[in-house]
Amino acid sequence: MNRGPTARWGVVATAILGAWFLLAGWSGPAEGKLRVVTTTSDLKAIAEAVGGDRVTVDSLLRGYQNPHDLEVRPSYMLKVQRADIFIRIGLDHDPWADPIVEGSRNRNIFRGAPGHVDVSQGIPLLEVPTGKIDRSQGDIHSFGNTHYWLDPENAKTIARTIATGFQRVSPQDAAVFSANLQRFQGEVERVTTRLQQEAERLRGVKVVTYHSSWPYFAQRFGLRVVNFVEPKPGVPASPAHIEALIRQMREEKVRLLIMEPFFSDRVPRLVAKETGAQLLILPPSVGGVKGVNTYIELLEYDVRRIIEALR
Amino acid sequence: MATMLAVWLLVLLLPIVGRAQPAPGPIEGLRQELERLRQQAEESRRSYEDQLRRLQRRIEELEQAERRRTDEAARAAAPPPPAPVPPPALPGIRVGGAPLLFDISFTGDFVGNVGNDSRSEQRNRFFPRELDLALQGAVDPYMRADVFLELKEESKGEEKIELDEGYATILSLPFGLQARLGKFRPKFGRLNTFHNHDLPQTDRPNVLKNLFGEDGLSEKGGALSAILPLPFFSEVEVATLTGDNPESFGRGSIRTPLLIGHLKSFFEIGENSAFQIGLSGGHGPNVQNRRTTLQGLDLTYKWKPLDRPGESLILQAELLRSRREVEGDRLERYGGYFLTQYQLSRRWYAGFRYDWSQLPTERGSREQAFSPLVTFALSPFSQFRLQYKLTERLTERTFDRDVSELFFQFTLRLGRERPELF
Numbered sequence: 001m002n003r004g005p006t007a008r009w010g011v012v013a014t015a016i017l018g019a020w021f022l023l024a025g026w027s028g029p030a031e032g033k034l035r036v037v038t039t040t041s042d043l044k045a046i047a048e049a050v051g052g053d054r055v056t057v058d059s060l061l062r063g064y065q066n067p068h069d070l071e072v073r074p075s076y077m078l079k080v081q082r083a084d085i086f087i088r089i090g091l092d093h094d095p096w097a098d099p100i101v102e103g104s105r106n107r108n109i110f111r112g113a114p115g116h117v118d119v120s121q122g123i124p125l126l127e128v129p130t131g132k133i134d135r136s137q138g139d140i141h142s143f144g145n146t147h148y149w150l151d152p153e154n155a156k157t158i159a160r161t162i163a164t165g166f167q168r169v170s171p172q173d174a175a176v177f178s179a180n181l182q183r184f185q186g187e188v189e190r191v192t193t194r195l196q197q198e199a200e201r202l203r204g205v206k207v208v209t210y211h212s213s214w215p216y217f218a219q220r221f222g223l224r225v226v227n228f229v230e231p232k233p234g235v236p237a238s239p240a241h242i243e244a245l246i247r248q249m250r251e252e253k254v255r256l257l258i259m260e261p262f263f264s265d266r267v268p269r270l271v272a273k274e275t276g277a278q279l280l281i282l283p284p285s286v287g288g289v290k291g292v293n294t295y296i297e298l299l300e301y302d303v304r305r306i307i308e309a310l311r
Numbered sequence: 312m313a314t315m316l317a318v319w320l321l322v323l324l325l326p327i328v329g330r331a332q333p334a335p336g337p338i339e340g341l342r343q344e345l346e347r348l349r350q351q352a353e354e355s356r357r358s359y360e361d362q363l364r365r366l367q368r369r370i371e372e373l374e375q376a377e378r379r380r381t382d383e384a385a386r387a388a389a390p391p392p393p394a395p396v397p398p399p400a401l402p403g404i405r406v407g408g409a410p411l412l413f414d415i416s417f418t419g420d421f422v423g424n425v426g427n428d429s430r431s432e433q434r435n436r437f438f439p440r441e442l443d444l445a446l447q448g449a450v451d452p453y454m455r456a457d458v459f460l461e462l463k464e465e466s467k468g469e470e471k472i473e474l475d476e477g478y479a480t481i482l483s484l485p486f487g488l489q490a491r492l493g494k495f496r497p498k499f500g501r502l503n504t505f506h507n508h509d510l511p512q513t514d515r516p517n518v519l520k521n522l523f524g525e526d527g528l529s530e531k532g533g534a535l536s537a538i539l540p541l542p543f544f545s546e547v548e549v550a551t552l553t554g555d556n557p558e559s560f561g562r563g564s565i566r567t568p569l570l571i572g573h574l575k576s577f578f579e580i581g582e583n584s585a586f587q588i589g590l591s592g593g594h595g596p597n598v599q600n601r602r603t604t605l606q607g608l609d610l611t612y613k614w615k616p617l618d619r620p621g622e623s624l625i626l627q628a629e630l631l632r633s634r635r636e637v638e639g640d641r642l643e644r645y646g647g648y649f650l651t652q653y654q655l656s657r658r659w660y661a662g663f664r665y666d667w668s669q670l671p672t673e674r675g676s677r678e679q680a681f682s683p684l685v686t687f688a689l690s691p692f693s694q695f696r697l698q699y700k701l702t703e704r705l706t707e708r709t710f711d712r713d714v715s716e717l718f719f720q721f722t723l724r725l726g727r728e729r730p731e732l733f
């Protein structure tokens with residue numbers, strides 16, 4: 001019998017597929033908990049607060065990573081492959097999630113499936129572009145600013161959307177999720193009121209930030225963001241822009257320059273040195289620095305660091 | 312569930328148990344029976360009352376909780392938020408405010424070159440190598456489509472339009488399989504799925520050009536892929552294709568299809584770097600209706616430190632073997648490349664490639680090339696590149712003189728193309 005290379009290939013392919021069919025049936029140990037994957041660490045923190053002991057949560061992004069500049073690794077597909085729920089910031093904040101979700105072949109979490117939760121629903125957006133939208137305004141934030149989780153009021157809305165998603169997929173635990181949601185919302189409410197009192201002196205204080213990560217936070221705690229190191233979201237600074245920024249900061253006596261931990265501090269250091277402003281590296285996300293592991297801790301950390309910096 | 316079962320069992324078994332009691336005497340028995348029934352009735356009345364009380368309490372509790380919740384919501388809503396802007400339900404570009412149901416992007420790739428390569432038809436010219444229109448989106452909840460239409464100038468002033476890729480992906484099939492159907496770039500090695508404008512260098516490595524032509528391998532057919540159930544990411548794709556590619560195959564018949572298989576595994580090395588290894592195989596009839604078999608190994612290492620933004624490093628290599636049966640002979644040829652790209656800052660990249668390749672149809676021939684280059688990315692959507700390439704070619708007939716080429720490349724992108732993995 002003359003078995004050509006085609007036959008050999010056929011045997012190899014059949015063997016691989018056969019092994020795959022056998023292994024695909026095995027779906028790992030069932031823990032009885034909802035398997036949740038979020039795009040960001042903030043959503044992970046809120047999902048953990050709402051889900052309590054009924055969920056296990058994993059986040060694709062770490063808090064010290066730039067969500068707009070992510071190296072999308074195929075290994076993320078493994079993380080979402082067996083997820084029951086996928087939670088994302090939505091808009092154009094995490095577009096990299098789509099190839100991951102689709103590549104995972106997990107239809108429970110495809111766009112439109114009950115397990116796909118987009119928490120931008122019901123969020124009043126800031127910086128919504130008007131008129132013609134094109135890249136001359138930069139690459140990102142094309143629907144409006146997507147860093148909305150930094151307003152505690154929005155965090156409450158996010159938590160409600162997540163709880164609704166959990167209840168949809170796991171109705172038997174609905175009461176637990178409602179109770180956890182109430183507890184989380186109450187705690188955010190209390191902490192925000194307290195922090196707003198502490199931050200009374202921040203009212204009207206002018207700041208410059210690197211990226212436009214802070215408008216929601218600034219609005220809630222009374223800061224005034226007057227300019228950015230990036231001329232447009234996601235666009236690196238040109239020398240002309242830096243020069244104009246330094247001039248503006250001197251004229252308006254801006255004392256504080258806030259930078260997210262995932263940017264290069266070369267330009268901000270220069271600007272701070274030239275203007276005498278203080279450079280404050282502040283995490284916009286849970287896990288951005290050590291010890292900030294919950295949403296409440298993030299709020300407290302950020303507000304207190306700014307108060308200290310202006311003392 | 313267990314309680315329900317117990318209740319049902321009780322209901323079913325009670326009459327049997329009742330009947331099993333022996334009757335002592337007719338009247339006495341009846342009296343005892345009556346007494347027992349009275350007691351039973353009394354007991355069930357008490358238990359019903361208990362249950363009713365419990366239910367009433369529960370309803371009151373729930374009503375209270377509901378009131379608390381509505382109060383909470385009312386309080387939360389107390390400072391009226393600015394009118395919420397409903398986010399568009401579907402991703403897509405907006406034209407006149409109405410969201411389109413798919414993404415459109417356009418990529419322009421212009422190449423200028425100065426050199427003495429007598430084999431190149433586009434020597435000493437500046438020309439649009441690829442003007443690429445991409446349409447990408449969901450067809451329905453089960454399928455997505457990716458279409459890349461290209462206009463390109465192949466030789467002096469001759470432009471032609473070509474479908475580079477146009478395929479549907481069926482996202483989720485039984486057993487975790489995914490399928491592609493249409494014209495697409497099968498996964499083979501590392502760079503084959505890259506369009507020309509996405510290459511880390513201006514030109515495709517020599518070995519790939521020798522085996523698949525300037526644009527790489529894009530074929531018509533179907534492919535099945537699966538993620539293997541392993542603790543690290545491993546994906547296998549098997550494709551059955553028409554096999555039109557004239558360089559290595561070219562029979563172009565589905566009765567004797569071109570089969571391509573690719574297995575890749577991806578390993579994270581901490582948070583800053585990752586490594587990928589791929590094995591490829593291809594087997595199909597060539598223009599002489601004899602067999603060509605290809606084997607490939609690809610290795611990619613990427614380093615992108617989180618704490619040093621704007622810095623990254625890529626090391627990449629591919630090795631290929633081609634075995635081609637021709638009229639009364641068999642040609643076994645090898646080739647490979649090694650490339651590196653170092654990102655110096657947010658905008659500047661430096662790179663180098665070394666090529667070594669035997670020509671697949673000429674015995675005793677080989678070439679090697681050295682290509683240093685720099686890339687300046689004004690933004691993620693426009694970039695300029697300068698590349699020098701020195702090629703030494705040795706053929707059986709002559710010792711070709713060295714070829715020097717200088718490439719200038721300008722690439723721009725309009726609109727949003729789907730982000731690619733790794």
Ligand SMILES: [Zn+2]
Nearest residue numbers: 068140212233
């Ligand atoms: Zn942003």
